[in-house]
Amino acid sequence: MSAIGSAVAAMGPGPLTEAGLREHIFPLFSRVLAREELYLANHSLGRPLDQLEDDLREFASPWFTDMDDAWGPWMEELARFRASIAKLIGLSRPDAVVPKAAAGQGLRAVLNSLPADGSLRPLRLVATRGEFDALDFVLKMYEDKGRTVISWIEPSEDSRSGLPLIDAGDVVRAIRPGVDLVIVSEVFYSTGQVLEGLESIIRGAHAAGALVLVDLYHSAGVIPGRFDELGPDFAVGGSYKYTRGGPGPGWLAIHPRHLVDGTAGPGGDAQPALRTLDTGWFAKKDTFGFQRPTRPLLSSGGDAWLENTPAPVIAYQARAGLELVLAIGVARLRTYSLEQQAFLEGELKKRGVAVRHPDPHGAFLLVPSPDAPGLVRRLKERKVNTDARLGQVRLCPDILTTRDEMARASDIVAAEQKHR
Ligand SMILES: Cc1ncc(COP(=O)(O)O)c(C=O)c1O
Incomplete structure (x- = not known):
């Protein structure tokens, strides 16, 4: 042990x-x-944890001794990182977690996959004013450049705490047919509010044909993960707070309903409806086959959301903290x-x-x-x-x-x- x-x-x-x-x-x-x-x-x-230093040494060690064979343990550690995050957030499928350098990158990857039909119309979003700057700023830039039209949900003063809180009912009411994506936190960064009624937002969004992205940065490691149970389309988060992994090991989780397994379809070439522009050669079907078909063919499952050469060091950086949180529960x-x-x-x-x-x-x-x-x-x-x-x-x-x-x-x- x-x-x-x-x-x-x-x-x-x-x-x-x-x-x-x-x-x-x-x-x-x-x-x-x-x-x-x-x-x-x-x-x-x-x-x-003290162990962070040993883990970082373990990242570097095979590079010195084995050069390119270091990719073996590096990729294994990245797979372990994805599995640990899946466990943390209550998602049954490890490959549905995609490493990102920051939570905000996860949001961009999602925005850049919409609309699913590939048209160039501005996205219609519902987002709260309670989102942290990491998401808020990205959203405002998309809005400023005319790429999105956003219905912003304002907080209202809670009579018990006197704090400005987001009401899930307000979010649900703003989700009209034609909305592409709803963005909410499970726990809000400035007030610590746990959003009650997240279930109703996800249900309401799906009934109206919209997708939901949940920011789990302040909840992953704090409250038990419920991804499978709640069924949002996406979640983003990272490691530098409650899982003690420092900056770098961020992630995007994608609901398996949006993933296509490689064996589906004739020739195993079935492609997912949602394909993001934030892509790269590690998302290619058979990355190391170096085939170059005219059209981009994606890898199966969550790997279709990978980008270019990954950074294995983040998996070592996040390892000890995640192990501790998962071991304690x-x-x-x-x-x-x-x-x-x-x-x-x-x-x-x-x-x-x-x-x-x-x-x-x-x-x-x-x-x-x-x-x-x-x-x-x-x-x-x-x-x-x-x-x-x-x-x-x-x-x-x-x-x-x-x-x-x-x-x-x-x-x-x-x-x-x-x-x-
Ligand atoms: C709710 C929330 N989301 C995201 C982040 C960080 O996002 P990023 O990794 O994009 O910098 C923070 C950091 O404080 C946060 O509080």
Whole structure:
């Protein structure tokens, strides 16, 4: 068994406890835990395991010793990465996950596959104002260049939390016949809102002939994956937050209903209805046969969405973090995260700090501030690492955060908030 597998097994199968994590999991993070800081930005850049360095060495090693034979282990590791992401998001088919350098690239690949009939008319989209800049900016550029017409869904103030939340009903009502694609997050980056009613959006979109792309960046690794169950057409996400894989190992997941297996059709040349312009020679049928038929013939299944030469290093980079998350299990991580957030909320409130979160919410809490970036800066000077979005400081404990740390961080947040 791997070191990560043994450490997780040693904790036993029950709920996570701080004592169990301290004894068995903290030692896997000795390098990053040597930092003297109260790290509450786990929703932004996840902390790496020590094993990351060995994994990167394992990427490089066959290159030195075996030169081009290194492609064997490299491609195997990429296949493992795809399988791990599929497992993480609850998708039964590993090849339906396609590595992308960033989530936004996944969105572009989807936009560049539409409309399915290949016509040049502008796409009709429904998207929320709650999408993170990674998707929002791409959408606005397509809109600015006349490639899309977008119905933007505005948030409305939630009476309980006072936060601007997206109402799934508003999204469903905007999906009219003729809409090509709906874009929504499962967990929103600025408020942490878990979008209730995602099922109804997917159902409504499909009834109107539209496709759905879900941004899972703030939910993959936080709430148990339900891709097969929900049945969206696409999902995008990446590794640098909750799966501790750093920047680079992003992904696009495609529902198997849009994939065509190579054996279908005469001569095995059946082509999928959705073909993206974000393509390349690794998406070709029989890439290493080097045949050059006049028309582009795609590989089967999810491989039809690959691009040019892949970057195997991302699979090694993502490996340890994914192994840990999958070994512990997202359901256990979720329960523990909610316990920790409840504790942190209690500590902050005891000290007079207002705390907000929608119900249900993802992995972080919000502290409103008239000068959130300033508060983040002052906290960082006092070695409390957080960040801010749209007037709120985001605080995210993780499995490495102790109760003592949360109490100390709460003291500092309370003091810094009062001082200005
Ligand atoms: C909801 C969401 N989507 C996407 C991203 C990142 O996307 P990309 O990998 O395209 O930079 C983030 C990063 O914070 C995010 O919060």
